[in-house]
Amino acid sequence: MPDTYFYRYDDYDRTLVSERVDQFRDQVRRRLAGELTEEQFKPLRLTNGLYLQLHAYMLRVAIPYGTLSSRQLRKLADISRKYDRGYGHFTTRQNLQLNWIKLEDAPDALAALAEVDMHALQTSGNCIRNVTADHFAGAAADEIEDPRIWAEIVRQWSTLHPEFTFLPRKFKIAITGSPNDRAAVRVHDIGLRLWRNEQGEVGFEVIVGGGLGRTPMIGKTLREFLPKNELLAYLEATLRVYNRYGRRDNLYKARIKILVHEVGVEKMRADVEAEYAETRDGLLGLSDETIEAISQQFAPPDLPPRSNLAGAVEALRLEDRDFALWLKSNVAPHRVKGYAIVTASLKPAGAPPGDASAVQMEGVADIADAYSQGELRVSHEQNLIFPHVAIEDLPAVYAALGRLGFAEANVGKITDIIACPGLDYCALANARSIPVAQRISSHFAGLARQHDIGDLKIKISGCINACGHHHVGHIGILGVDKNGVELYQISLGGDVDFGKTALGTILGPAVTADKVVEAVDSLVTTYLDSRGDGERFVDTFRRIGAEPFKDRMYAAL
C-alpha cells in the first residue's frame, strides 16, 4: 500500500526543492550581510513565499492543489511551533500562512518543509502561482476526471519556469474536473475545466482573464475544447503572449484580465492560437506514458466495502440535532458507496476563519490517519476536508472533530465566512476583516437558525485586492479606509457557481464597523420575509433585486 494516494516526489523533485533551499539560504545570507538591497532581495524572497507584513515576515507555504498527507500536516504543526507562534492560517488559495517568521529562520523552515516534500515556491511574486484545484478531487461523486493529475503536470512545468518568472503580474491557474465547479475557474487568470464532448473525449475548456481584485472580471472562454495532451503547449503559448504584451506601465492594469479586456477575447485568441501553431508540435506535447505515470500516482485508495446504511449513524441522527445538521451541511457524497466526504469547519462560532493551532493540526492528522486514508484537503473556503470517510465512521469522526472545536455544522452557511487576514496582519489592508467575521459569526451562532437561513456565503476582504473574494460573496463585505475610519461596503449577489458566476452589486454607502452585524441581520431578515419555496438567499436576490434589501438595510442603521 502506498503511503499517499497523490503525487509522490521522486529524486528529481526532491533534488530541485533542496537545491532551491540552498539557493535561498545563500540569498538570505547575502541580504543579512548587506550584499543585496531590499529592492533586489524582495523578488527573491517573494518567489520563496516570504512576505514582509505589518509586524513580521510571513511565510506562505504551498499546498499544491490543496492535497496534504497527515504526515505533512504534522510537519506543518511542528514548523508552526518551532518557527512561529504555534498556529497557522489556511488561505483562500489553499495555502498555509505562518505569520511570525524571522528572516534568519526562513531557510531552516523551508528545509523542514522539504523533509516532507513541501515548499513555498511561487506562492508569491509575479510568476505562475501555486496551482489550485477542486478540494473534493478524487472523491467527488460528480467528478469526470481527477483534476489533480493536471494540476501536478502544471505544477512541474511552472516551477522555476525560466521564461515566466518575471511576468507583468502574478498568474493564478485553477482546475476543476467536475460539472459543479468548486475551484472557481471563472475568476482565475486561467481556469481549466475538464469536460466530455459529444465524441466522448475528455478535454479542457480553457478560460482566460478572470479575476477579482480592484477590477473584478469573469473569465472568457479562450478554447472550447483542448485535447489533454496539448495542455502545456497551449499554456506556454498563452503565457508567452501575456509576457510579451501584458501591460507593465501600471501595477493595477498588469493582470492578464486587463490585456484580454483591452484587446478583446477574439484578438487574444488569435494571438494565442498563432503562437500555439508554432509550439504545438514541440517538446511540450505530453506523451501518454508521462500522463499515465502521473495518473497512477493519483490512483484512488482501494476502499474496503462499507455499508451505506449505518444504524449507529441513524440512531445518532435522531438523537442529536447538531449531528443531524452536521450530516446535512458538512458531509458530501463520495463516488464510492458506503463512503462520504467530510468537511471539518475551521469556522467555530466567533473564531478567526481558517486558523488552526499546532494541536488542532495534529488532531486533524490523527483523524485522517484513523478514518480517511491519511489524506486531507484544504478548501479555498478555508476549511479542511477528509476525502474518504466510511459512513459508518461518521459518528466517531464527528466526536473527534468536536474535541478539536472543528465540528461546527456550518459549511456553506452564514458563519462559514471567508475572510482575508486584513489589517490585523496585512501591510496592504485598509481595514480589519477577521474581527468583522468574528462578530457576524457570534451573532448567527445558533445552528438551527443558520440551517433555517440556508446556504449563504459571506466573503470579507480588508482591501480592494480582494483576497477574501468579496466580489463573489452572496453577501460581500469590503473594508475601506475613509480619513482613518474603517468602513465596510456591502454588496449582494456575487456567485462562483459554474454557469452562474456573477459579481456582486454594491448596495450603497459603506457602513461603520459597529453597524456591519445589524446590516447583515437586516439583509437576512429581508430574505426570510421574501423567500419563495426552496429559494436560497442568492436566488431571492436574483428574483427581487437589490432594492428591497437596500431600503430595509439603510432604514435599520
Add this chain to the structure above:
Amino acid sequence: MPLYREGAPSGLVVEDPWLRLADDAAVPADGMVLVSFARWREARAALLARRGPVGVVLANTDPVEALAADVSRLDLMVLHFPKFSDGRAYSQARLLRGRFGYQGELRASGGVLQDQIAFMLRCGFDSFESEQKGFGEALAKARTLFSVVYQPTEDGRSPASLLRLKRRNVLVS
C-alpha cells in the same frame, strides 16, 4: 559596463570588441558594428554589404519576428532588461534561439543580476553585461545551481519528465 561570457573562467571580465554605433553615425566599412533595431531596419542592405560582422540591439518591445529571416546574418543580438523585474526579453530570447534558430552571441543588458542567470541561460543567453559585484563568479556556478529542470528550453537540457521516461524504458528493457 563589465561583460561576462558563459564558459569563460570564473569571474573573468571579457573584452567587448563591438563598436556601438549611434543611429546618426556613419557606418564604417569594416569591423564589428552594433546597431539599433531601427537602424538595422532602415539600413539593412548597406549593413550587410560591408565586410565586418553586424549585431543588433533590441528593445524588449521590438518584434523579434522581423529578424527571423536574418538570424544567420547576425553575430550578436543584445536584449535589454529595462529593470530586472521586466521579463519580456526572456520570451524574445527563446523565440530567437528556439524558433528562428539564431546561433550567434545573445547578450543580456540592463537590469542583469546574478539571481537571474540560471533563468537567462535556460532561455539561451550566453553573454551578460552586469555591474553587480560577484556576478562573474555566480555565472560560473549558475548552470549547476539546479541540477534538475522541469521544462524543455533552448539550453537543450533534458527535463525531469524526459529523464523519467528514459529511466522507465531502461527498467522495462
